[in-house]
Amino acid sequence: MTRLRAQCPCIIFDSSREALVAGLKASPWLVKPNRRELEIWAGKPLPKLEDVGGSRSRPA
Structure with missing residues (x-):
């Protein structure tokens, strides 16, 4: 992905x-994961839409 950029x-x-997880390390422009x-x-678990939005940065 890095060379393709x-x-x-x-x-x-x-x-x-x-x-x-590996692909995220290459910092793609857009990521399309499902829930x-x-x-x-x-x-x-991310049962509510608000939970999904709050997961933009991975927990430590």
Whole structure:
């Protein structure tokens, strides 16, 4: 993804599990996770829309 950015700076990334975590390290322009993928990444359930919005930064 890092090499591709030189040709196309607006990379949209859609993945899950380990690939999602690895891909986020390359700082894509847009990430399109579903709620379950966000829950795995955040390490907690996200039952309400407000919870999803509050998960923009990963917990320590």
